[in-house]
Amino acid sequence: MAQLIDGKQLSNQVLQKVASEVEYLKGEYGVVPTLAVVLVGEDPASQVYVRNKVKRAKEAGMGSIEYRLDTETTQGDLNQLVAQLNNDPQVHGILVQLPLPPHLDEDEVIASIDPAKDVDGFHPLNVGALAAGQASLVPCTPQGCMIMLRQVHQDLSGKHAVVVGRSNIVGKPMMALLLQADCTVTMAHSRTRDIESLCRNADIVVAAAGRKELVNADWIKPGATVIDVGINAIEADGKRKLVGDVAFAPVSETAGAISPVPGGVGPMTIACLLLNTTRAARRQLA
């Protein structure tokens, strides 16, 4: 049976580090690191994430401000709110929950966030810095995945990693971080041919396709490490339940290590978001 990579437990370790950094910034500078989260519309999944973020921020002694705008919000109103948060010295991190309703331009909103407050690491300046190996604010989900991988592998050098999914928020920054850790990286996506045999050659598989239980046991080399980023809501016995992009039960009999859903990448993402917020706050001192 595979080793379980416990994201819940590991995220608590990261959050302890965050809490002590918060203590330091309060004691030494009188600064309370503060995250502003902007949610447009009623997407129920997004509301769960926002709630988790705000809860963990409070536990770490941080400030958090929630802005819930209704679905009809205009681009002008949203831009104005971001501009106000950019100019507010009490706000150190800004997160605009994605996806936005279709009438709003995501790229425009992301580009309008002050790069120093861009705790998602999605601003073009931060994306470029990451690609050049000079990142200061690294996207939270891939950052969390790297911490999980380091639990299993002291040395990632030379490992063959396959990333399934090429989104700007997960797949592409994941590739950049693995490359920086001296992995050999293969990017797979919906047009990739024979994805199974690519994965079967990998020492590490990161599944971020948003397709429930896409990755099965015959995709995985015995002993390989599997990180499951997927969050898919399904109905089972009349109840809502979360499953990942990996068929957990069969794959955990082949893999050497595997992260579960829930309790895997999700809690790590939140912990890294708060870590980024303290980093941003520290850099905004004076």
Ligand SMILES: NC(=O)C1=CN([C@@H]2O[C@H](COP(=O)(O)OP(=O)(O)OC[C@H]3O[C@@H](n4cnc5c(N)ncnc54)[C@H](OP(=O)(O)O)[C@@H]3O)[C@@H](O)[C@H]2O)C=CC1
């Ligand atoms: N745990 C966490 O903290 C987070 C979890 N997530 C979850 O991770 C998943 C991915 O999110 P995100 O990156 O935003 O998703 P996107 O929908 O933006 O991207 C999905 C990617 O997967 C590829 N893909 C889709 N189907 C297949 C397939 N059958 N075979 C191979 N590749 C495929 C797509 O290819 P193509 O480009 O060709 O269309 C695309 O590149 C979702 O389930 C999301 O909910 C996301 C963020 C954070």
Ligand SMILES: Nc1nc(=O)c2c([nH]1)NC[C@@H]1CN(c3ccc(C(=O)N[C@@H](CCC(=O)O)C(=O)O)cc3)C=[N+]21
């Ligand atoms: N600008 C932006 N940044 C994001 O980082 C971002 C986003 N938009 N939009 C949506 C996705 C998704 N995402 C998750 C974060 C935490 C959990 C999480 O905490 N999951 C828990 C369980 C949650 C539950 O039980 O519902 C777990 O997997 O154990 C999940 C998903 C961040 N995203």
